[in-house]
Amino acid sequence: MGAILQGLAIGAPIASGIFQARAFELETKAVASAARFNAAIGLEEAQIEAARQRRIARRTLATGRVAVGASGVTFEGSPLAFAMDQAAELERNAVNVEIAGRNTAALDLARATNVRSAGRRRSGAALLSGLTESAFRGRALRIGRG
């Protein structure tokens, strides 16, 4: 009985370390996959939003040109400059949306990479911790004749 208890006491930290490492590996893979998935979705959402922003811009500029034509004012000089400024601002909105989407995706991808390497380190640490604990207990409970 004593020998069984002694074996369990010494062997359990190693087994626990192995299971812990396995758990960290699974978590790492899941977190990395989620990050990659979120990056792809974020990028696509940004492109769709940028397209929608551009459609809104085209409609806004067309409405402006109609209003200017109906007033009898020719579309030259100041009205043209105003319309050009408006078009530039609207395009900037769309581009910003695209940039935001790309940045978010890039961060997600980076996170996926970092999580993988952090996961490997945590797994290694768990194994090492289990071994250390087992070694400590093994020394404390070692069979002795002297």
Added chain:
Amino acid sequence: MPRIPRVIASAASLGRRAQAVDLGFDQGAQAQARAIDEVGEAANALFEADEDALVSKGIQGASTELNDLRIAVGENPDIDAREGQFADGQREILSRHRETISTVRFQNSFDDRMFAISERTRLGVKEGVTRSRLDQIRANTLTSVAGLTTLAGEADSDDLRQEYLTQIDTALGGAVSSGALTATDRAQAEIRRDAELAAAQEVRDSQAVADDLEAQFPGDLAAQTKAARSQFSGSMEDLVVARLKDRNGIAVTAQRQARQAKFESVVNLALGGDYTRVEALKADLDVGQLSTVLGILDDKDRGKGPQADSEEYWDFYNGLSNPATAEEFRQKDLNLLAGKITPKQMSQLRDLQLEVDLLDVFPKKVDEALSIIKLDPSSTKKSKDKREQRQLFRRNVQAAKELAVQQKGSPLTGPEMDELLDVGITDHNKREGKFLGIFGPPQAPRFTIGPGEGVTAAARRASDGISADQWQQTIAELEASGNEDPTEAEIRQAYADLVSEGFEFR
């Protein structure tokens, strides 16, 4: 003009963001790891508790055994060996109990916890050794003081006595300084010493007084004791009177023995040779003895001799055999029957008187010895042969006892009498071969009695450390050198010569 509503899509949403748990993250694996960890912790705790229990059990067992060992070692009479004996036993006990614990950590715990206990026990042994040594010193000191006190009491001169007293003081002082004796012990020893010295002084004084009284009233015990009682009282009176009686008894006995020896020789002469009445008158016998001798001579002249079945013999014999009158007949002078009974009858009656006398000293032991050799004194069978054997045995025992008392200088104790009777029984069985083997194998004798050697002579020889074989070889050597009938003294001297010459005895 009606306005056609313009539609623009709302902001696109492609669904919620993914989480780790959506893509294979397993909480169960971590739970498994924790569970295994907990199992390990529990096993560790149980194992430690188990080992801790073994440590406690080992400490209890080792402590009990160490205590038993301490007691056993304390009974070893060799004080110097006690500490070594305890150290060996302690090592063995601790090692044996330590081995019941499997892990080094708990073995170390056992060592730590046992250290104080075993050290305390070891110190107990050491203390016991010290106490025993002090006791030994105490005993030696008191013994030496007792011996020195005796010597001081017997010292011939005051200077010598003072020297002994100084040595006593030195011994007592040293013992008190070393702690072997307390001041109370010393005081008690000094009181005993003073009492013994006073008693010894009283004995010396009583001797001097007895000498003076004997000089004043030579040969008159009544006058001597009367003077002693008038001059002294208490223990001094008792000592002086006892001494006077002892001396008088010795003198009277010697006189009586001398008179009797002379009478016996005259009777023998009268019975056997050409002894005349004139010679009998000149022999300085007392009236009764002279009358007996003259009667013998008259009978010779008339051609009559002692009768084998004379009335006087049987009167005396019956008187000694009857317990009611035995004491009275024991006191009577047998020599007065000389001429009226045969010499053999005279010898028998003398033995019977001695037999009665012997009953006073270890009577039961002598009777037991007689029973062993089939000479039971209470036997109703009348056998002349047995009676003679019984008398012979008693006479030999008596002779050996007197020799032993003389050598020892004091009466024999029960065990000493047993030893003497053993020798007597062996001697009897040797001479009376018909009794051998009847009562099982004979006991190994205390010493061997050689052929033709009496128990008394054998006892004397054995007390000198000479074996029967050596004695016989010495006799053979003497015979070879021409001495056919050597005396005991000659054999003894020849033995000493042979030993000094390096003679190799068988």
